[in-house]
Amino acid sequence: MVNQKHKKLRVGMITGVLGKGGAEKQLFYIVQSLKKASVEVKVFSLTKNEYYENKIKNLGIEIVWVGKLKSPILRMIIILIHLARFKPDLIYSTHFFSNLYAAVVGKILRVVSIGSIRSDLIHEISKNGKWGKLLMRWPTVMVVNSYQALENAFLMGENTERIFILPNYINLFEFDQFLQKPLQKLEKKGKISLVLVARLDKAKRIDRFIQLMASLRKQKKEVVGWVVGTGPEYEDLKKLSKDLGLIENDLLFLGQRDDIPNILNQSDVFVLTSEHEGFSNVLLEAMAASLPVVTTSAGDSEKIILNGENGFVVKQNDKDQLINKVDLLIESEDLREKMGSAGRKIVEKQYDINNLDKKLKDVLISMANYSKDQKLIKKTSQFDGMV
Numbered sequence: 001m002v003n004q005k006h007k008k009l010r011v012g013m014i015t016g017v018l019g020k021g022g023a024e025k026q027l028f029y030i031v032q033s034l035k036k037a038s039v040e041v042k043v044f045s046l047t048k049n050e051y052y053e054n055k056i057k058n059l060g061i062e063i064v065w066v067g068k069l070k071s072p073i074l075r076m077i078i079i080l081i082h083l084a085r086f087k088p089d090l091i092y093s094t095h096f097f098s099n100l101y102a103a104v105v106g107k108i109l110r111v112v113s114i115g116s117i118r119s120d121l122i123h124e125i126s127k128n129g130k131w132g133k134l135l136m137r138w139p140t141v142m143v144v145n146s147y148q149a150l151e152n153a154f155l156m157g158e159n160t161e162r163i164f165i166l167p168n169y170i171n172l173f174e175f176d177q178f179l180q181k182p183l184q185k186l187e188k189k190g191k192i193s194l195v196l197v198a199r200l201d202k203a204k205r206i207d208r209f210i211q212l213m214a215s216l217r218k219q220k221k222e223v224v225g226w227v228v229g230t231g232p233e234y235e236d237l238k239k240l241s242k243d244l245g246l247i248e249n250d251l252l253f254l255g256q257r258d259d260i261p262n263i264l265n266q267s268d269v270f271v272l273t274s275e276h277e278g279f280s281n282v283l284l285e286a287m288a289a290s291l292p293v294v295t296t297s298a299g300d301s302e303k304i305i306l307n308g309e310n311g312f313v314v315k316q317n318d319k320d321q322l323i324n325k326v327d328l329l330i331e332s333e334d335l336r337e338k339m340g341s342a343g344r345k346i347v348e349k350q351y352d353i354n355n356l357d358k359k360l361k362d363v364l365i366s367m368a369n370y371s372k373d374q375k376l377i378k379k380t381s382q383f384d385g386m387v
Contacts, residue, residue, distance in 0.1 A: 007379075007382075008038060008039060008040050008379070009037075009039045009040065009089055009090070009376075009379040009380060009382075009383070010039070010040040010041075010042075010086065010087060010088045010089050010090070011034060011039055011040070011041050011042075011088055011089065011090045011091075011092055012041075012042055012044060012083050012086055012088035012090070012091045012092065013027070013030075013031065013041060013042070013043045013044065013092050013093075013094060014044045014045075014046075014066075014079065014091065014092070014093045014094070014098050014101050014102050015027060015043060015044070015045050015046070015093075015094045015095060015098065016046050016047070016094070016095035016097055016098040017045075017046070017047045017050060017095065018045055018047060018048075018050040018051065018052040018053045018056070018063075019047070019050045019051050019052070020050075020051040020052070020256070021199070022118075022168070022280070022281035022282070023094060023095060023116075023118045024050075024051070024052045024094075025052070025281060026094075026145070026168055026169070026281070027052065027056075027094045028052050028055055028056060029169060029171070029353060029356055030094075030356075030360060031043065031056055031059065031061055032059055033356050033357050033360050034360070035059050035060070035061060036357065037357070037361070037383045038383075039383075041061050042061065042062050042063075042064065042086050042088075043056055043061060043062070043063045043064070044063075044064050044066045044079055044082060044083070045063055045064070045065055045066065045067065046066060046067035046075070046098065047065075047067055048063075048065045048067070064082050066078045066079050066082060075101070076101055076104060076105065079101050079105055080105045080108060080109070083105055083109060083111075084109060088109075088111055089111065089112070089373075089375065089376050089379055090111065090112055090113075090114060090364075090376065091105060091106045091109075091111050091112070091113045091114070092113075092114040092116075093113070093114065093115050093116055093139065094116050095116060095118065096115070096116060096117055096118060096119075096124040096128065096135055097128060097135065099115035099116065099135040099136075099138065099139050100131065100134060100135055100138060102114065102115060102139055103115065103138035103139040103140075104138070106139070106140060107138075112140045112141070112367070112368070112371045112373050112376055113138075113139040113140045113141075114139060114140070114141055114142070114143055114367065115135065115136070115138070115139030115141070115142045115143070116142070116143055116144075117136070117142060117143070117144040117145070117149045117153075117278065118145060118278050119146075119149070119203070119276050119277060119278045119299070120146065120148045120149050120152055120276050120277065120278055120298070120299050121136070121144070121148075121149045121152040121153055121156070122152055122276065123203055123276035124136075136153070136158065137158070140162070140367075140371055141162045141163070141164060141367045141370060141371065142162060142163045142164070143163075143164050143165075143166050143363065143367075144163055144164070144165055144166075144278070145165070145166060145167055145168050145278045145279040145300075146165070146167075146277070146278040146279040146299050146300040147165065147300055147303060148277075148278065148298075148299045148300050149163075149278055149299075150163055150165060161370065162370060164363045164366055164367055165363075166359060166360065166363050167279050167300075167351070167359075168279045168280075168281050168284060168351070169284075169351050169352065169353045169355060169356045170281070170284040170285065170288055170347060170351055170352065170353060171352075171353040172288055172347070172348065172352045172353070173353075175261050175285070175288045175289075176288075178259075178261040178262065179261055179262065179265055181259075181262070183262050183265075183266075184259060184262065185266070186226065186252075186263065186266050188224055188266070189224070189249075190222070191222045191223055191224045192221075192222060192223045192224075192268045192269065192330050193223070193224050193225075193226060193266065193267045193268050193269070194209075194212075194213070194223055194224070194225045194226070194267070194268070194269050194270075194271050194326065195225070195226045195227075195228065195263060195264065195267040195269070195270055195271070195291075196209045196225070196226070196227050196228070196229075196270070196271050196272065196273065197228040197229060197260060197263075197264075197270075197282045197285070197286075198227075198228075198229050198272070198274065198282065199229050199230070199231040200227075200229050200230055200231030200232065200233040200234050200237060201231045201232055201233055202233060202275070203274060203275055203276040203277075204231075204233075204273070204274050204275070205273045205274055205275045205296075206227060206233060206237050206273065207237065207240055208273035208296075208319070208322065209225065209227065209271055209273045210225075210237060210240050210241050210244060210246065210251065211244065211319065212225075212271070212273070212319075212322055212323060212326060213225040213241075213244075213246055213250060213251050214244035214245065214246055215319075215323050216323065216326070216327070216330075217245075217246065217250050219327075221327070221330055223250075223330060224249065224250065224251070224252070225246075225250065225251040225252070226251075226252050226254055226263065226267065227251065227252070227253045227254065228254045228255075228256075228257050228260060228263060229255075229256065230255055230256045234253070237253070238253065241253075260285060261285065261288075261289065264285060264286055264288075264289035264291060265289050267289070267291060268291070268329075268330075268336060269291065269292055269293075269294065269326060269329045269330070269336065270282075270283075270286035270289075270291040270292070270293045270294070270311075271293075271294050271295070271326065272293065272294075272295040272296065272298075272301070273295075273296055273322070274295075274296055274298040274299070275296070275298060275316065276298055276299070277298035277299030277300070277301065278299050278300070279299060279300045279304070280295075280298075280299060280300075280301065280304070283295065283301065283304050283305065284304070284347055284351050286343070287304075287310060287343035287344060287346060287347040287351075288344065288347050289340075289344075290340035290341060290343065290344045291340050291343065292310065292311050292329050292335070292336050292339035292340050292343065293305050293310065293311030293312070293339075293343065294311055294312045294314065294322065294325045294326050294329065295311065295312075295313055295314070296313070296314055296315070296316050296322075297313050297314070297315060297316060298316070301313055304346075305343075306342075306346070309339065309342050310339050310340075310342040310343035310346055311339055311343065312325035312328075361380075361383050364380050364383075365377075365380045365381065367380075368380040368381075
């Protein structure tokens with residue numbers, strides 16, 4: 001008798017980290033969706049004891065720690081041994097820097113490998129130096145979360161037929177449920193609150209937000225700024241804030257927070273000042289909180305924020321445009337409410353997690369067809385639970 005267990009699609013997920021980040025949140029949503037579809041999933045993580053580890057384990061999915069040794073070659077061997085035992089039909093890397101593990105092990109085991117691009121590709125390649133293009137080219141197929149990454153790949157001369165788009169999603173039910181929890185109130189003193197949520201690194205250009213706050217305060221605008229997140233630029237950003245004459249009543253660094261929905265719910269305007277993005281999770285969260293958004297044109301911002309409808313998109317280095325658009329929202333409560341309401345409707349219709357199952361199924365089927373792997377084509381055509 002044929003072993004029924006091995007008729008199911010088997011996916012080995014290689015993840016670089018499981019911390020509380022946007023890529024890791026989307027990983028959790030993906031494994032949750034695969035589990036619903038009766039796909040056998042096992043996660044191989046280079047780190048351990050991080051935020052999403054227990055959440056994934058609670059789905060009944062095993063996580064194997066493969067990061068004990070620091071040598072990339074030895075890690076590769078460990079991953080190869082574990083995946084050879086698991087016998088996957090797909091090897092899926094969830095971070096750009098772990099793509100090479102999936103690609104090499106996939107080639108050895110003759111299994112289709114999926115690499116990931118979570119930003120705009122330009123940022124990933126520059127960040128990974130000489131390895132950048134190999135991390136892009138070696139996996140069988142690539143999944144990106146933004147059209148910007150796809151466009152950049154085309155401009156670099158990459159074969160875009162092997163690149164597939166899987167946008168980010170948000171669990172609106174969980175987001176709304178979180179708002180029912182006791183609220184830790186932030187002090188506004190009747191001012192309009194501007195909030196930015198991001199990792200404090202150079203790609204996010206938090207300095208632009210600080211300079212925006214300084215300009216608004218010089219204009220005597222009654223505003224307060226909140227920066228949510230941690231990262232390597234923290235000390236430099238605090239110094240910049242002080243150098244520009246901003247006191248704590250003007251700009252507050254809130255650090256890493258577990259209550260972001262409640263912080264957004266107390267805010268009036270969401271601002272994103274990034275230089276590089278893919279598909280920003282925090283834009284979806286801001287829209288879920290019915291906040292109007294002012295964002296730079298990084299990544300897919302112009303596809304998420306419809307200029308003049310649910311917010312404004314400004315040019316990367318146009319300081320005056322950024323100030324003017326934020327000021328429009330500061331001065332008009334009606335405009336804030338109108339744009340915030342429009343954003344909520346957009347996220348409900350297009351980006352709620354309920355849309356993920358079908359999109360993920362379609363992407364995996366398309367990848368299988370591109371790979372021409374007949375066993376994979378057969379298995380992806382027999383999904384159950386994905387509609």
